[in-house]
Amino acid sequence: MATGRTHxxxxxxxxxxxxxxxxxxxxxxxxxxxxxxxxxxxxxxxxATAAGVNSAKLRKDFSYLGSYGTRGVGYDVExxxxxxxxxxxxxxxWPVVIVGxxxxxxxxxxxxxxxxxxFRVAALIDADPAxxxxxxxxxPVRHTDELESIITDNDVSIGVIATPAGAAQQVCDRLVAxxxxxxxxxxxxxxxxxxxxxxxxxxxxxxxxxxxxxxQRKAGEETTSxxxxxxxxxxxxxxxxxxxxxxxxxxxxxxxxxxxxPA
Amino acid sequence: MATGRTHxxxxxxxxxxxxxxxxxxxxxxxxxxxxxxxxxxxxxxxxATAAGVNSAKLRKDFSYLGSYGTRGVGYDVExxxxxxxxxxxxxxxWPVVIVGxxxxxxxxxxxxxxxxxxFRVAALIDADPAxxxxxxxxxPVRHTDELESIITDNDVSIGVIATPAGAAQQVCDRLVAxxxxxxxxxxxxxxxxxxxxxxxxxxxxxxxxxxxxxxQRKAGEETTSxxxxxxxxxxxxxxxxxxxxxxxxxxxxxxxxxxxxPA
DNA sequence: CATTGTGAACGATTTCACAGCC
DNA sequence: GGCTGTGAAATCGTTCACAATG
Numbered sequence: 001m002a003t004g005r006t007h008x009x010x011x012x013x014x015x016x017x018x019x020x021x022x023x024x025x026x027x028x029x030x031x032x033x034x035x036x037x038x039x040x041x042x043x044x045x046x047x048a049t050a051a052g053v054n055s056a057k058l059r060k061d062f063s064y065l066g067s068y069g070t071r072g073v074g075y076d077v078e079x080x081x082x083x084x085x086x087x088x089x090x091x092x093x094w095p096v097v098i099v100g101x102x103x104x105x106x107x108x109x110x111x112x113x114x115x116x117x118x119f120r121v122a123a124l125i126d127a128d129p130a131x132x133x134x135x136x137x138x139x140p141v142r143h144t145d146e147l148e149s150i151i152t153d154n155d156v157s158i159g160v161i162a163t164p165a166g167a168a169q170q171v172c173d174r175l176v177a178x179x180x181x182x183x184x185x186x187x188x189x190x191x192x193x194x195x196x197x198x199x200x201x202x203x204x205x206x207x208x209x210x211x212x213x214x215x216q217r218k219a220g221e222e223t224t225s226x227x228x229x230x231x232x233x234x235x236x237x238x239x240x241x242x243x244x245x246x247x248x249x250x251x252x253x254x255x256x257x258x259x260x261x262p263a
Numbered sequence: 264m265a266t267g268r269t270h271x272x273x274x275x276x277x278x279x280x281x282x283x284x285x286x287x288x289x290x291x292x293x294x295x296x297x298x299x300x301x302x303x304x305x306x307x308x309x310x311a312t313a314a315g316v317n318s319a320k321l322r323k324d325f326s327y328l329g330s331y332g333t334r335g336v337g338y339d340v341e342x343x344x345x346x347x348x349x350x351x352x353x354x355x356x357w358p359v360v361i362v363g364x365x366x367x368x369x370x371x372x373x374x375x376x377x378x379x380x381x382f383r384v385a386a387l388i389d390a391d392p393a394x395x396x397x398x399x400x401x402x403p404v405r406h407t408d409e410l411e412s413i414i415t416d417n418d419v420s421i422g423v424i425a426t427p428a429g430a431a432q433q434v435c436d437r438l439v440a441x442x443x444x445x446x447x448x449x450x451x452x453x454x455x456x457x458x459x460x461x462x463x464x465x466x467x468x469x470x471x472x473x474x475x476x477x478x479q480r481k482a483g484e485e486t487t488s489x490x491x492x493x494x495x496x497x498x499x500x501x502x503x504x505x506x507x508x509x510x511x512x513x514x515x516x517x518x519x520x521x522x523x524x525p526a
Numbered sequence: 527c528a529t530t531g532t533g534a535a536c537g538a539t540t541t542c543a544c545a546g547c548c
Numbered sequence: 549g550g551c552t553g554t555g556a557a558a559t560c561g562t563t564c565a566c567a568a569t570g
Contacts, residue, residue: 019561025472029451043529052453056563063531071530071569088472089479096471103370110366113451113468118475157478158471181481182474184467188292188376190315198477200470204447205376207463208359208421209288209351211445212381214461215420216352218444282539306551318551319541326553334552335548 016087020061026051027058028084034077043074090118095156097180099171100163101126101141104186108162109137122154127167144171151178158182165189279350283324289314290321291347297340306337353381358419360443362434363426364389364404367449371425372400385417390430407434414441421445428452 030050034042044062048055062068062075068083069075085091096114098105101124108114109124124136127144134141142150150156159180161168168187175183182198185191188206191199293313297305307325311318325331325338331346332338348354359377361368364387371377372387387399390407397404405413413419422438424431424446431450438446445461448454451469454462 017561021476022469022473024476025466025469026453028472030453045529050453054563056565057561059529059531060562067531069530072528073570074529087476089475090472092479094471094475094478103366103373107366107370108467111467114471117468117472119468119471158474182478184470184474190289190293190313196481198474200474202465202467202470203288204371204374204465205380205382206285206288207447207465208357208377208382209291209353209380210285211421211447211461211463212352212357213284213287213350215357215445216355218459280538308551317541319543320539322552323540323554330553332552333548334546335550337551 016064020064021088023051023053023057023061024084024088026053027061028081028088028090031077031081031084035081039077041070041074041076044069047075085118088118092118094119094158095122095154096120096158096160097123097125097147097150097154097156097175098160098162099125099144099147099175100161100167100187101131101136102162102164105162106136108160108186109139119158122156123150125150127163147171147174148178151175151180156180158184160184160186161191162186279327283327284351286314286316286320286324287347287351289316290324291344291351291353294340294344294347298344302340304333304337304339307332310338348381351381355381357382357421358385358417359383359421359423360386360388360410360413360417360419360438361423361425362388362407362410362438363424363430363450364394364399365425365427368423368425369399371423371449372402382421385419386413388413390426410434410437411441414438414443419443421447423447423449424454425449 027047030047031042033050034047044055044059048058051058059069062080065083065087068080082091096119098108098121101109105124105126109121113119114121121137121139123146124139124141125144125147126132126141129143131141132143151159157180159172159175159182161171161175161183163171165187168185168189169191172183172185172191172193176193176197181196183191183193183200185199185201186203188203191201193199290310293310294305296313297310307318307322311321314321322332325343328346328350331343345354359382361371361384364372368387368389372384376382377384384400384402386409387402387404388407388410389395389404392406394404395406414422420443422435422443422445424434424438426434428450431448431452432454435446435448435454435456439456439460444459446454446456446463448462448464449466451466454464456462
């Protein structure tokens with residue numbers, strides 16, 4: 001099913017760069033903490049430290065939103081909270097559905113951050129008939145058959161996919177057909193969606209693999225690497241070359257799980 | 264807080280750009296799928312489609328690894344699987360610990376992708392004495408008291424933090440003190456770590472907020488007609504974005520106090 | 527006079543386009 | 549002929565440094 005494709009000049013974000021958008025929630029969290037402690041104003045330096053970025057970047061980011069600071073003083077915390085919330089669209093309520101109520105889906109349903117800031121879990125959906133009706137995080141699990149009606153009845157535009165990889169594309173297609181235009185995908189698959197639909201992906205094993213890369217590099221650093229098995233003969237004609245499947249030196253014969261889907 | 268100078272000159276990746284490293288796991292997954300279907304070779308175009316990127320980028324990425332393809336033919340699937348696995352450090356076994364066995368921690372423990380590709384869950388750790396001994400995903404939960412000995416005994420260098428935000432920094436400090444040098448953080452907090460320790464962050468509410476931003480823009484477009492030069496609305500395509508890289512960050516004088524906490 | 531806001535320099539990443547090779 | 553590998557160009561993101569200003 002060739003599909004895939006779909007790239008575009010990326011977000012024509014009308015001003016605000018994508019990288020900045022990705023940091024706004026970070027600033028918002030830091031500001032909310034300050035707000036709860038009734039701190040009235042904050043400098044770019046302080047806020048940057050709290051958010052884990054540097055101050056120049058923060059000021060540049062804010063400059064895309066407008067001039068919300070006061071020279072010589074800093075930023076008004078409450079005002080900034082409001083401005084960023086508005087910019088992110090969090091002043092309105094976003095109903096979301098979570099599809100796939102396994103371990104991960106249940107964890108997501110219980111995630112406090114959902115309810116707390118602009119998001120409301122409209123429904124939990126699972127394909128297993130045995131799950132139907134069972135309460136998870138205070139909501140009854142609904143069967144996949146109801147997916148379309150749930151979406152339209154609640155005007156859901158954001159969907160979270162926490163199904164096994166094999167089911168993700170199908171679920172995605174149904175969500176999109178029913179009107180969802182933003183998807184947060186936890187399944188380890190590349191989803192193909194029509195233009196106009198946004199997909200963000202969260203992938204545990206990818207994060208771990210990136211860590212492993214850096215970890216490996218640290219380890220090798222001590223011995224000034226250059227450990228290329230010089231014998232590498234890319235002469236890809238065929239022939240020699242260690243069998244893939246990599247993975248070596250297991251501790252125990254622990255079932256190496258052929259893993260049909262890297263779940 | 265001396266100017267939170269905790270930044271490393273950004274990965275001294277010795278050759279391979281960070282952006283490329285972040286995509287290698289994607290390629291690896293696509294290649295593994297091809298391998299399971301016994302596909303012998305693949306072109307950059309096909310593989311790129313399967314991985315959800317464009318072919319020029321993929322070829323450029325591979326060029327940092329070496330010349331592993333054959334002009335006029337493509338790439339040998341098995342060979343590439345091996346090379347990427349090796350580059351990522353997945354030919355060895357990485358023991359990891361998961362700290363915080365709530366909903367999320369349990370979900371992670373059950374995550375098939377852990378065991379399946381180079382990672383082995385060495386232990387599950389929780390601060391709740393009532394949890395101790397209870398089996399989760401086939402492993403008995405261990406108490407936090409044992410954290411240090413577990414790390415050293417198993418030579419763990421990668422830790423996963425799935426605790427509430429308030430406990431994260433403390434857990435992080437103990438992990439690092441015990442020898443962990445890579446951390447995957449699910450708690451919504453900025454962790455401060457000494458130089459040489461890598462932190463990656465996965466934050467659900469941030470991902471949702473980014474989606475909300477784009478969702479809002481789509482909604483607003485309909486009413487406030489965009490004055491984009493092009494007649495057709497050039498909206499964001501189906502860009503799939505992975506969470507931004509989590510770099511180490513300056514410390515935070517505040518205690519914790521994030522607005523949201525995971526289960 | 528401390529601090530914002532921002533042009534301009536710099537650096538990283540993506541895309542183009544085509545030479546080189548099988 | 550088809551496809552890789554890669555310089556060069558284009559784009560995007562970060563950092564510098566300082567003028568503007570409450």
